Amino acid sequence: MASPSDGTTKTVTIRDVAAAADVSIGTASKALNGRGRMRVETRDRVLAAAERLGFRPNPLAQGLLAGRTYTVGLVTGDSFGRFSIPVMLGAEDALGAGQISVFMCDTRDDPIRERHYVERLLARRVEGIIVTGRRTEPRPGIGRDLPVPVVYAMTQSTDDSDVSIIPDDEGGGALAARHLMATGRTRIGHVTGPQRFEAARRRAQGMTTALASAGLSPAGEILYGQWSEEWGRQGADVLLHESPDVDAIFCGSDQIARGVAETLRERGRRVPEDVALVGFDNWEPMALGCRPPLTTVDMNLGEIGRLAARHLLDAIAGDPAPGGLTIVPASLVLRESTRRATP
Amino acid sequence: MASPSDGTTKTVTIRDVAAAADVSIGTASKALNGRGRMRVETRDRVLAAAERLGFRPNPLAQGLLAGRTYTVGLVTGDSFGRFSIPVMLGAEDALGAGQISVFMCDTRDDPIRERHYVERLLARRVEGIIVTGRRTEPRPGIGRDLPVPVVYAMTQSTDDSDVSIIPDDEGGGALAARHLMATGRTRIGHVTGPQRFEAARRRAQGMTTALASAGLSPAGEILYGQWSEEWGRQGADVLLHESPDVDAIFCGSDQIARGVAETLRERGRRVPEDVALVGFDNWEPMALGCRPPLTTVDMNLGEIGRLAARHLLDAIAGDPAPGGLTIVPASLVLRESTRRATP
DNA sequence: TCCGGATGAGAAAACCTATTCCCACGGTTT
DNA sequence: AAACCGTGGGAATAGGTTTTCTCATCCGGA
Incomplete structure (x- = not known):
């Protein structure tokens, strides 16, 4: 406990300051707040006293009056x-x-x-x-x-x-899709969380729309599942089975992406050479621990x-x-x- | 904004309650706080008024008075x-x-x-x-x-x-070591964070002491490194090279443990059949996403x-x-x- | 030189809200 | 008639801010 022998420390009130500066309470208040008019000498005397005593106005009292x-x-x-x-x-x-x-x-x-x-x-x-x-x-x-x-x-x-x-879940999904297309990918799959989550649906929607405006559509079905690595591993298996020629996977979360990355490695697909990978969340411990480190959408x-x-x-x-x-x-x-x- | 046309909502003070109940402020206060003596009828009138107006004492004023x-x-x-x-x-x-x-x-x-x-x-x-x-x-x-x-x-x-x-970093280390010994492991390695961290040193100390009291010593050197998965992967490689017969690894964090798990899998060591693994932190997304899910020390x-x-x-x-x-x-x-x- | 008004400095008091103590005012009891 | 009790009002209090007020000084004009 940093507190000294409790009781010695009495809080300093404006009353003490006023007494020390030998002015009235009202004058002390005005001096401290730069209101009113008074001799510079008086103001300085009050300020010095406040400084010396370590005065700190009680916000309860201030708030009480100001209503704030x-x-x-x-x-x-x-x-x-x-x-x-x-x-x-x-x-x-x-x-x-x-x-x-x-x-x-x-x-x-x-x-x-x-x-x-x-x-x-x-x-x-x-x-x-x-x-x-x-x-x-x-x-x-x-x-x-x-x-x-x-x-x-x-x-x-x-x-x-x-x-x-x-x-902007939808914009994030579009961002991921456009980035993948810009790096030359055309067969882009999507593994994400449960469909009941609006976030999952919007991310998928953003991706689909961005692909569509380039004349593309997602590789395979949109795979809705769980927000877990385990599901990422399963989902990647499903996707590789359904669309063996997939060259990029956008994942609904970084956790899912890690699971996906693991399955890809085990199936002999190199990331990013064979399949590019984008996550969502920019959860750094996950994204940086991934092999390789994960490109991901940051929601700011x-x-x-x-x-x-x-x-x-x-x-x-x-x-x-x-x-x-x-x-x-x-x-x-x-x-x-x-x-x-x-x- | 749930607030209505701002300004209509004036906060209710005890003054309003007192006026509504047609008593003095002091009496209202006593009624509300169950102090003093008064007719039940008066007390009820005040309480009813307070209820009706939605009175809520201003903690600033209470605090000011009580000094709390x-x-x-x-x-x-x-x-x-x-x-x-x-x-x-x-x-x-x-x-x-x-x-x-x-x-x-x-x-x-x-x-x-x-x-x-x-x-x-x-x-x-x-x-x-x-x-x-x-x-x-x-x-x-x-x-x-x-x-x-x-x-x-x-x-x-x-x-x-x-x-x-x-x-209790030291106790946590001991807990991990004793658990591994209880499951029949005897060649136990340790991969952990930087040595300059007291937490890392104490966890290692706890483990070493626990092993010693069973007549054992750690497999290989204590491997100090980083608090990252990357280091876990490297550290496991070092450990497997130095002590190929290791049958358990205690890791200084769950992140390290994940890296270790990955290297073990790639080197063909099964977890837990060949090598048992214990992490530290019980960081659930990490510990549950690990393959297999990670036994770990929870610091409570x-x-x-x-x-x-x-x-x-x-x-x-x-x-x-x-x-x-x-x-x-x-x-x-x-x-x-x-x-x-x-x- | 004296008076009135303006101005400046700072004291005094009101105020914010809620609590608590003291006291006055009835009515009742001894 | 005095003591007593229940009831409830009034004031003090907490720590500030702000407004009002008082007092003194100074200046110009007569």
Whole structure:
């Protein structure tokens, strides 16, 4: 415990500063905040006293008067998992710069805990709430007619009038497909997660559309399955059986891509010489540990968080964005798995 | 934005409740808090009014008066990474139950940002601070003579008088070694991270000691390298070359273990029939994606967080634990990679 | 030289919200 | 009539910010 013999440390109030500078409390406040008019000498005396005593205004008192708390709540159901963390960091980045502190709440995807936390945040008079999740599936909002603005990031409210910010799954799929075509591939397969996930469907859609506009169609069926390596291994087997001449595989996640890479290696297909491989997520431990390192789509989650925070700040400042969906473009991270074969 | 036409929602104060119930402010307060004596009818009238208006006491005012804020700060340098997240969740678990809210701060391992955040937390009058990190290497504390208690979790202060809570790396290593011996292995190698990491050294130490007390010593050298799959692949090659008769490998991380598993498979050694494999971290996407699924040491990070939170709560309540190290035992998660060969 | 108004410096008080202690005001009991 | 009890109002308090107010000085004009 870094605390000394507790009790010796009494917090310094403006009262102490005023006494030390031999002025009234009001004058001390004005001096510290640069308001009002007074002799430079007086102002300096107050500032010096504050410095000397280590005065730090109590934000509770300030907030009480101003009716502001300079805090926001961050609610996640993802247990701060792989997806919501980058979002959180981006949000904290944007908020922290504005001197706003963040209360964190993990709901463990339990609606009861969620309501409980929202209640608590409102009781604490947060000025806004960011809700993050691990899927882009629409979900019920955290409440109607809340007294503060709410932004959904990396998740989406079923209510169209809410502000939701999600990654561009479709654009990411298109990006992957166009990149593969640009490296000369034409027989491109797709192994991805469960079809019930909107993210999986949109990624597939983006890929299919991009191929179509070049007069191509996917190699074999779109293979929907699980978000796991195990499924990647199985899916690659199915694909190789159905379309033995496949020369590229776009995977719905980096985990799936790793499974696919493993099967390819075991079946004697070289990556990238025989089959190019693109993943999704840019989950670095996975993408870099892959053999070879994985070209993958990055959803720019940090940007999603930053954008969510900015929307929230605007709304708090009284300039709310119109409700609806904001889609953050994805980008492609190039690594070995799609290197063009040196001719 | 769930907020209605902003401005219509005025927060309800106890003044409004008192007016609605036609009592004084003081009486309203007493009614709401069950203090003082008054007619049941009066109390009910106040409670009904509060209910009807949706009154929620302003914690700023309560905190101002009570001199408490019911908040703590959580500072991490790990960018809320793989290690600090479970710690955080554990901490939030323990704190949330006590009606304490958590301010989160990510320092990005930058001492300047760290100091800045600590200042901010103190300005907000948090009642305590938890510092988490990604290594157990001792680090300088966040400050001396802070006015609030501090607990270091999953990291360790260089100041012995601080309270630090870390995982039992040595015990984890011993656990792995004893488990391997219990399944009949006797020639056990070790591939781990860089030697400059205390965690790597302690895990190796735990393993060596456990082997020694059974009259064994490690197969080959302890192979220090990187915390990466790539190194796992290389390390396994080295080990197989130096000690071809190795029948088990304990790895310093699950990532290393995956690399090792891959090399073993390519060299025709079956896991677990020929060589058993134990990882460290129980990082599920890695451990479950491994072929076969990985037996691994779990550091019980959540427990570390919960313990840190409880220590902090105790200190806040005026009952600080004596400074020093608390070590949380690790546990073993059994999976395929160490299954005993069916005879 | 004296008076009135303007100006400047800083003190004093109100305010924000909720809690708590003290006291006054009835009515009842001894 | 005095003591006592239940009830509920009023004020003090916490730590700031902001508005108002007072007092003194200074200047110009008479």
